[in-house]
Amino acid sequence: MAVLRDLALKDRLYMEAYRHARFAPGQVPCTPLRRAVAGARIAVVTTAGLRLPDQPPFDLTDRMGDPSFRMIPAEVDLAGLVVDHRSGAWDRSGVLADPDLALPLTRLRELGAAGEVGPVASHHLSFMGSIVGPRRLIDETAPAAARCLAEAGAEIALLTPV
Amino acid sequence: MCVQTVGLLAHALERNGIATVVVSLVASITRVIRPPRALEVPFPFGHPLGRPGDAAGQRAVLRQALGLLPRTDVPVTATLVMGAAWPPPAGRSGC
Numbered sequence: 335m336a337v338l339r340d341l342a343l344k345d346r347l348y349m350e351a352y353r354h355a356r357f358a359p360g361q362v363p364c365t366p367l368r369r370a371v372a373g374a375r376i377a378v379v380t381t382a383g384l385r386l387p388d389q390p391p392f393d394l395t396d397r398m399g400d401p402s403f404r405m406i407p408a409e410v411d412l413a414g415l416v417v418d419h420r421s422g423a424w425d426r427s428g429v430l431a432d433p434d435l436a437l438p439l440t441r442l443r444e445l446g447a448a449g450e451v452g453p454v455a456s457h458h459l460s461f462m463g464s465i466v467g468p469r470r471l472i473d474e475t476a477p478a479a480a481r482c483l484a485e486a487g488a489e490i491a492l493l494t495p496v
Numbered sequence: 497m498c499v500q501t502v503g504l505l506a507h508a509l510e511r512n513g514i515a516t517v518v519v520s521l522v523a524s525i526t527r528v529i530r531p532p533r534a535l536e537v538p539f540p541f542g543h544p545l546g547r548p549g550d551a552a553g554q555r556a557v558l559r560q561a562l563g564l565l566p567r568t569d570v571p572v573t574a575t576l577v578m579g580a581a582w583p584p585p586a587g588r589s590g591c
Contacts, residue, residue, distance in 0.1 A: 463498030
């Protein structure tokens with residue numbers, strides 16, 4: 335488990351003072367499975383700041399954190415993805431060497447071939463983390479992301495932070 | 497901050513009919529944001545599924561995450577059960 339003391343001093347002090355509880359939803363929603371995981375279409379949502387080379391870059395200058403997302407088609411060449419991220423504090427070497435660490439489409443297809451999960455959705459989503467002011471995320475882009483995934487046929491989703 | 501973001505996204509997806517499971521790199525944040533289902537993993541920032549190139553290990557993480565999806569006693573958290581220890585991180589890290 336990563337811990338905040340792994341961070342550089344400036345980042346650690348910021349995170350220790352940050353009040354995550356301000357944004358904690360009051361109730362925990364729950365969507366029961368409509369069918370077994372073995373047959374359910376799955377999407378991945380990552381905050382690794384991945385994007386296609388021809389998609390607009392994430393805004394690294396937004397002080398609250400860019401809450402937009404990029405749609406990644408299932409047939410993407412994972413090795414061709416670009417990593418944008420305004421945080422200089424996480425180790426990109428793993429994701430750069432093996433994008434499946436954040437967007438595990440290869441791994442999910444392997445599990446799908448073994449009958450352990452359904453097919454991957456037609457599209458997946460990438461956000462850039464470091465959204466320190468998540469109000470636009472909560473009110474606008476997260477609901478929009480959910481609608482996009484529903485249109486992509488997703489019934490279940492795996493979310494991967496970095 | 498990525499751990500907070502995926503938790504908030506999980507809430508939005510669930511409210512729109514998509515069942516979710518998040519990978520958590522920081523338990524203390526996940527337990528405040530309370531996504532419906534979370535698998536806590538013992539990996540450094542930047543490595544939510546473990547080691548790069550370790551397909552078998554990554555599949556093991558995914559299996560345990562997917563195994564939480566039938567749960568409706570939310571919020572539920574589980575800790576990854578893994579066979580091998582993660583080597584010490586080479587440098588500082590964190591989103």
